[in-house]
Amino acid sequence: MPSAVTMTSVSAQAALVSRPRSHGITSYGVLKASSSSVNFELGSSFLGKTTSLRASVTTRVVPKAKSAAQILPEASYKVAVLGAAGGIGQPLGLLIKMSPLVSELRLYDIANVKGVAADLSHCNTPSQVMDFTGPAELANCLKGVDVVVIPAGVPRKPGMTRDDLFNINAGIVKSLIEAVADNCPEAFIHIISNPVNSTVPIAAEILKQKGVYNPKKLFGVSTLDVVRANTFVAQKKDLKLIDVDVPVVGGHAGITILPLLSKTRPSVTFTDEETEELTKRIQNAGTEVVEAKAGAGSATLSMAYAAARFVESSLRALAGDPDVYECTYVQSELTELPFFASRVKIGKNGVESIISSDLEGVTDYEAKALEALKPELKASIEKGIEFAHKQQGAAASV
Numbered sequence: 001m002p003s004a005v006t007m008t009s010v011s012a013q014a015a016l017v018s019r020p021r022s023h024g025i026t027s028y029g030v031l032k033a034s035s036s037s038v039n040f041e042l043g044s045s046f047l048g049k050t051t052s053l054r055a056s057v058t059t060r061v062v063p064k065a066k067s068a069a070q071i072l073p074e075a076s077y078k079v080a081v082l083g084a085a086g087g088i089g090q091p092l093g094l095l096i097k098m099s100p101l102v103s104e105l106r107l108y109d110i111a112n113v114k115g116v117a118a119d120l121s122h123c124n125t126p127s128q129v130m131d132f133t134g135p136a137e138l139a140n141c142l143k144g145v146d147v148v149v150i151p152a153g154v155p156r157k158p159g160m161t162r163d164d165l166f167n168i169n170a171g172i173v174k175s176l177i178e179a180v181a182d183n184c185p186e187a188f189i190h191i192i193s194n195p196v197n198s199t200v201p202i203a204a205e206i207l208k209q210k211g212v213y214n215p216k217k218l219f220g221v222s223t224l225d226v227v228r229a230n231t232f233v234a235q236k237k238d239l240k241l242i243d244v245d246v247p248v249v250g251g252h253a254g255i256t257i258l259p260l261l262s263k264t265r266p267s268v269t270f271t272d273e274e275t276e277e278l279t280k281r282i283q284n285a286g287t288e289v290v291e292a293k294a295g296a297g298s299a300t301l302s303m304a305y306a307a308a309r310f311v312e313s314s315l316r317a318l319a320g321d322p323d324v325y326e327c328t329y330v331q332s333e334l335t336e337l338p339f340f341a342s343r344v345k346i347g348k349n350g351v352e353s354i355i356s357s358d359l360e361g362v363t364d365y366e367a368k369a370l371e372a373l374k375p376e377l378k379a380s381i382e383k384g385i386e387f388a389h390k391q392q393g394a395a396a397s398v
C-alpha cells in the first residue's frame with residue numbers, strides 16, 4: 001500500500017524558499033535555466049546564494065504587478081518520479097524534495113522504493129513523500145499529479161549505444177505511459193529513459209492510441225546536453241558559468257546532439273578547432289561518463305541535476321511565470337522531422353512556442369551537422385513509432 005511518510009513544518013521553508021524581487025514565482029535559483037528574457041533577482045536559495053540571471057533571448061517581457069498570491073511561497077504541485085529507486089531517481093527525488101513549489105513527491109518503482117521514501121521524508125522541506133511499489137500501486141501514484149518524470153529503464157554499459165537499450169526500455173516506457181494516459185492525461189510528461197530519440201515517439205503513439213495525446217505536454221528531457229554544453233564552454237572560454245547558455249538542438253544520442261555554439265550567450269567566438277573539439281565533447285559526454293563508471297551505469301548525478309532543473313522550469317511555468325525557456329525534444333515543425341529538440345517557451349499549458357531563431361543564421365559547420373543528423377534521428381523516430389504500432393497490432397489480435 002502507498003504510505004505517506006512525512007509532512008514537515010512549513011516554517012522550515014524559510015531556508016529554502018527564494019524571494020524573487022522582480023517576479024513573484026518562488027524557485028531555487030541554481031536550478032533555473034539562464035535562458036529567460038528578464039533579469040531575475042533571486043534571494044536566498046537553498047544554497048543561501050543570491051543569483052542574478054541575465055537576459056538571453058531577444059523578446060523582453062515586462063513583469064506584471066505582483067498579487068498577494070504571487071508573493072507568498074506556494075508549495076502546491078504534485079510530482080511523480082517513475083523509476084525512483086534508481087541511479088537517477090534517488091538524487092532526483094532529493095532535489096525535487098528541496099523544491100519549495102512541491103507539495104507531494106510520489107515515488108514509484110518496481111522495488112526498493114520504500115526505503116528511499118523513508119529516507120527522503122526526513123528532510124525538513126514542505127513536500128509530503130509517498131511511496132508506491134509495483135504495477136498494482138501505479139494508478140494511485142499517478143492520480144492528480146501535475147508532472148510525471150520517467151527515468152525508469154536500464155542504463156548503458158561501455159561499448160553500448162543508447163539504441164542498444166531499445167529492446168528493454170521501449171516496453172517499460174510503453175507500460176508506464178499507458179498508466180499515465182489512464183490516470184493523469186493532463187500532466188506534463190518528462191521522458192528521461194533512453195533512447196530518448198525513440199522513447200518520446202513511442203510515448204506519443206501510446207497516448208494517441210489512448211485518445212489523450214497532447215503534444216504540448218510531452219517532453220523528452222535533453223537538459224543534460226545543455227548543462228554539459230554550458231559547463232564545457234564556460235571552462236574553455238573562462239566565462240562565468242551562471243551566464244553561459246548554449247542551445248542544443250536535434251536529439252539526444254551521438255551526432256543527433258547538436259550544440260549551436262554560434263548561438264552561445266553571452267556572444268563568444270570559437271576557432272574551428274574549438275568548435276570541433278567542443279561539439280565532439282558535448283556529443284560524447286554521456287559516453288565519457290559510461291566509460292568512467294566502467295560498467296556501473298551512466299550519468300546519474302548530473303542527470304538528476306538536469307532533470308530537477310527541467311521539473312523546476314515546468315513548475316514555474318505552471319505557476320504562471322511568463323518567462324520559461326528550455327531546450328527539449330518535442331513534437332516539432334521546425335524541420336521536416338516530426339520530433340526535434342530545440343529551445344521552447346513553456347507556459348501553463350505546456351509548449352507555448354518553439355523558438356525558431358536559433359536555427360536561423362547558423363554557421364556552415366552547424367548547417368552541415370544539422371543535415372548529417374537527420375537520417376539517424378528520422379530512423380530512431382520511425383523505430384519508436386513502428387514499435388508502438390506493432391504492440392497495438394499484437395494487442396488487437398489477442
Ligand SMILES: NC(=O)c1ccc[n+]([C@@H]2O[C@H](COP(=O)([O-])OP(=O)(O)OC[C@H]3O[C@@H](n4cnc5c(N)ncnc54)[C@H](O)[C@@H]3O)[C@@H](O)[C@H]2O)c1
Nearest residue numbers: 083085086087088110151152153154155192193194224303
Ligand atoms: N535523457 C538523458 O539525458 C539521460 C541521462 C542519463 C540516463 N538516462 C537514461 O535513464 C535511464 C535510467 O538510468 P539510471 O542510471 O537511473 O538506471 P538505474 O538502473 O540505476 O535505475 C532505473 C530504475 O528504473 C526502475 N525500473 C525498471 N523497470 C521499471 C518499471 N517498469 N517501472 C518502474 N521502474 C522501473 C529500476 O527498478 C531502477 O530502480 C536509462 O535508460 C538511462 O539511459 C537518460
Ligand SMILES: O=C(O)C[C@H](O)C(=O)O
Nearest residue numbers: 156162194286287298299
Ligand atoms: O549516455 C547515456 O547512456 C546516458 C545519457 O543519455 C547521457 O547522456 O549521459
